[in-house]
Amino acid sequence: MLYAKSAMMHMGRYVTGLGEAASRHGAKIWEKAPMTGRRREGNGWVIETPKGEIRAERIIAATNGYSNSVDAAPLRYFKKRIISVGSFIVATRPLTPEEIAATLPGNRTYVTSMNIGNYFRLSPDNRLIFGGRARFSATSDQSSDEKSGKVLRASLARMFPHLANADIDYCWGGMVGMTKDRYPRAGEADGMLYGMGYSGHGAQMSTLMGQVLADMAMGRTDTNPLQGLSWPQVPLHSGKPWFLPLVGLYFGLKDRLS
Ligand SMILES: Cc1cc2nc3c(=O)[nH]c(=O)nc-3n(C[C@H](O)[C@H](O)[C@H](O)COP(=O)(O)OP(=O)(O)OC[C@H]3O[C@@H](n4cnc5c(N)ncnc54)[C@H](O)[C@@H]3O)c2cc1C
Missing domain, CATH: 3.30.9.10 (D-Amino Acid Oxidase, subunit A, domain 2)
Structure with missing residues (x-):
């Protein structure tokens, strides 16, 4: 099947451009400073990182396939639902x-x-x-x-x-x-807004959901196409997807039989 209007993107340049545009608009980016813990302070949060602490009114978890890459207790909700x-x-x-x-x-x-x-x-x-x-x-x-x-x-x-x-x-x-059904999820859990689970198609979806998450941080949820979608945890999964080789065998067999 041919999609005549398809196009290619250079993802390295795209992500650098997004980062530069965010900085131009006042965002601060701390590299190699993952959230390892957090605590309440007033109406907001103190986010703990190996490099120091950051104060924030809201936390948005957009850790996707890297949700289990560091030992971060606050991300436990996502580790049980995201398969990296x-x-x-x-x-x-x-x-x-x-x-x-x-x-x-x-x-x-x-x-x-x-x-x-x-x-x-x-x-x-x-x-x-x-x-x-x-x-x-x-x-x-x-x-x-x-x-x-x-x-x-x-x-x-x-x-x-x-x-x-x-x-x-x-x-x-x-x-x-x-995600188990390969459909992304975005909403609020454990005091955090989140958007993730793009299942390998996040280049465009995560950009759209970034705008939606910004809306949500400002109190607006009607732009979220995934609002209210339930997200049950994957049975027997707590972060390390031990079952991946079996999943690979299953889909490989389906491909051979199709
Ligand atoms: C080889 C390859 C090819 C791909 N090809 C395509 C394609 O053709 N089309 C397509 O649509 N998508 C493709 N994808 C998928 C796409 O790259 C992802 O869906 C997209 O990057 C998701 O963006 P994101 O911002 O949600 O998450 P990511 O880009 O995965 O970013 C998550 C971030 O969270 C950070 N993080 C993790 N833990 C913490 C923490 N505790 N505190 C703070 N930060 C943390 C990580 O360091 C990372 O920077 C491909 C991916 C790969 C690897």
């Missing part, structure tokens, strides 16, 4: 014009319709960027990304046999936040 899954990408060496013509004519973005699918496109310098969930890993770090990169390389070779021996120059990954 690694998502990974490899980039080949720049392709030749002949290889491009045989691989991605028309320079479009592609996504497969499998449960454990892949998405791919060309970079501006003609590398094939090829991504996917790879092996349903619960972590993204150098070693996990490398293992997932090998799985992606094998998928790439199956799909494009003529690129089976093309060098892989880059490999990276990160965490996405899934």
Whole structure:
């Protein structure tokens, strides 16, 4: 199926641009200062971080697939509901014009319709960027990304046999936040506003929900399309998704049988 109006985004530039725009409008950004605890003070909160304390009237939790990345008791509600899954990408060496013509004519973005699918496109310098969930890993770090990169390389070779021996120059990954029904959630819990659970499709949804969460912080809830949606916890889940390999096997089997 072809969506003629589809487009590509450079997520690194986008997130940097969002950060710069927020700073221009007066937001303060503290990097490497995760909330590890919090306590009430007057009508607001004192947020504890390893770098010091921050006072705030409202707290918005937008921690998505990173909700269990630090030991933060206040995020317990989300840890029982968000399933953090690694998502990974490899980039080949720049392709030749002949290889491009045989691989991605028309320079479009592609996504497969499998449960454990892949998405791919060309970079501006003609590398094939090829991504996917790879092996349903619960972590993204150098070693996990490398293992997932090998799985992606094998998928790439199956799909494009003529690129089976093309060098892989880059490999990276990160965490996405899934919900059980793969539908995002936004509302208020444990004294915090929250928006998360974009299930791998947060580039655009989290931007929209950021505006909604700002409305909610100002006391307006009628712009929240997810208002009132229940969010039961995932049974037997408290942050580390031990069941991911089983989920991977299940969806892999469904793909093979379909
Ligand atoms: C490889 C890869 C490919 C992807 N491809 C696509 C795609 O093609 N299309 C798409 O729509 N989406 C894609 N996604 C998903 C998309 O990146 C996410 O859905 C999106 O980033 C969610 O944005 P967010 O702001 O809600 O959360 P995130 O960007 O995950 O940010 C959460 C933040 O919370 C912070 N945090 C965690 N704990 C604490 C704490 N205790 N205190 C303070 N801060 C904390 C983290 O440091 C992090 O900065 C992809 C993701 C990956 C990893």
